[in-house]
Amino acid sequence: MVADKMLADDADSCRQQTVPAPSAPENTAEQFHSTFHSAFRRSGVFKQNDSSSGSVKTRLLRRHSGNTATQVPQNTFTPLCDVSNAPLLVIRYTIDNNLLSLDQRLQYEENGFLIVRNLVSNEDIEEFREEFVRICKKEVSIPGLIIMKDVAFAKSKFSTDEKTVARLQHFQNDEKLFKYCCLPQIVKYVECFTGPNILAIETVLNNKPPDTGLKTSRHPMHQDLHYSPFRPADWSVTAWTAMVKADRENGCLEVLPGTHKGTLKKHSYPEWEGGVNKLFHEARDYDQSLPRVHLIMEKGDTVFFHPLLIHGSGLNRTMQPRQAIICHYTSADSEYIDVKGTSQEPLEKEMADIAARHHGRNTGYTLKSTLNAKIRVIQEVEIAPEQL
Numbered sequence: 001m002v003a004d005k006m007l008a009d010d011a012d013s014c015r016q017q018t019v020p021a022p023s024a025p026e027n028t029a030e031q032f033h034s035t036f037h038s039a040f041r042r043s044g045v046f047k048q049n050d051s052s053s054g055s056v057k058t059r060l061l062r063r064h065s066g067n068t069a070t071q072v073p074q075n076t077f078t079p080l081c082d083v084s085n086a087p088l089l090v091i092r093y094t095i096d097n098n099l100l101s102l103d104q105r106l107q108y109e110e111n112g113f114l115i116v117r118n119l120v121s122n123e124d125i126e127e128f129r130e131e132f133v134r135i136c137k138k139e140v141s142i143p144g145l146i147i148m149k150d151v152a153f154a155k156s157k158f159s160t161d162e163k164t165v166a167r168l169q170h171f172q173n174d175e176k177l178f179k180y181c182c183l184p185q186i187v188k189y190v191e192c193f194t195g196p197n198i199l200a201i202e203t204v205l206n207n208k209p210p211d212t213g214l215k216t217s218r219h220p221m222h223q224d225l226h227y228s229p230f231r232p233a234d235w236s237v238t239a240w241t242a243m244v245k246a247d248r249e250n251g252c253l254e255v256l257p258g259t260h261k262g263t264l265k266k267h268s269y270p271e272w273e274g275g276v277n278k279l280f281h282e283a284r285d286y287d288q289s290l291p292r293v294h295l296i297m298e299k300g301d302t303v304f305f306h307p308l309l310i311h312g313s314g315l316n317r318t319m320q321p322r323q324a325i326i327c328h329y330t331s332a333d334s335e336y337i338d339v340k341g342t343s344q345e346p347l348e349k350e351m352a353d354i355a356a357r358h359h360g361r362n363t364g365y366t367l368k369s370t371l372n373a374k375i376r377v378i379q380e381v382e383i384a385p386e387q388l
């Protein structure tokens with residue numbers, strides 16, 4: 001009975017089975033561990049104590065490889081034992097900048113996400129919360145900020161009470177909230193995925209409100225790349241920090257490990273009886289039997305994940321909002337694509353319609369056209385000519 005209820009409360013309602021959620025994929029990491037060391041031994045480039053030059057070279061290899069995986073090059077280095085049959089490790093999603101441990105890199109490579117515990121202080125989180133409340137109370141007005149109410153309250157006259165707001169989006173002009181995107185301890189992890197030139201491309205504070213019984217507080221399973229024109233996908237990453245403890249009771253994040261290795265799926269609105277929040281699209285045609293991991297996180301814990309990772313979140317069955325602050329980053333070396341003719345075109349059309357309704361006229365909206373207003377540079381690093 002309890003299991004059935006949990007199932008119905010998950011990010012989607014069509015899943016046939018529930019899967020126990022290991023928080024740390026120990027076995028996978030161990031398996032890769034030995035392969036990784038074999039690869040080190042086969043390579044003169046990736047010496048463990050040579051992380052600075054390794055970092056530059058990895059980056060260059062990655063940048064010049066047309067987004068194909070970065071293969072550890074072979075050379076004449078003599079291995080200590082016979083490794084001729086050992087598989088060659090392919091490092092594709094992480095950059096060696098001397099921060100991530102071997103296990104952390106392998107977790108991200110294999111699963112598409114990495115949790116770092118206790119990364120953001122209580123003090124910072126309380127400042128974000130206070131600013132959120134000020135915004136809800138209309139004590140401050142931030143240019144470009146969108147306040148989205150949960151669909152269950154959309155027509156309610158309690159306009160932006162803290163418990164009716166589902167989401168703040170585009171807080172790039174709110175210095176108090178934007179501080180999150182610039183926190184050095186966040187940015188140094190982001191750099192492991194984007195490289196040193198970093199842009200903040202989208203900012204969100206999710207305030208999953210207590211569910212009214214309509215199950216609208218769920219966030220359907222989706223890929224963040226669906227909302228982004230930046231490519232290659234591997235150079236983008238999302239940082240998601242819990243502002244309160246997030247667990248299955250209040251609708252923590254749910255992820256399908258390994259799905260970052262797939263492609264961008266078509267997305268559309270899920271068919272939920274009680275209604276779906278605006279622009280909460282669901283990925284179509286993914287393998288429903290894939291194991292699902294519920295990310296139980298304490299306040300201040302942060303998860304970094306790949307934009308192709310399929311994820312969502314469940315129902316909030318508590319009486320308090322489940323809050324998280326989020327920034328999507330990409331490399332300044334990324335390119336943006338015209339989404340016309342791609343699976344993202346219907347999304348762009350929907351956003352153009354929303355913009356037209358909001359402004360009372362056609363604004364010529366495209367995913368690209370809003371970039372100038374939303375994007376902020378977080379970090380830019382010159383590579384000295386002698387390092388090239």
Ligand SMILES: O=C(O)CCC(=O)C(=O)O
Pocket residue numbers: 204206208219224251252253311312313324326
């Ligand atoms: O915070 C959540 O519940 C889900 C967040 C998410 O997936 C998103 O904003 O894209």
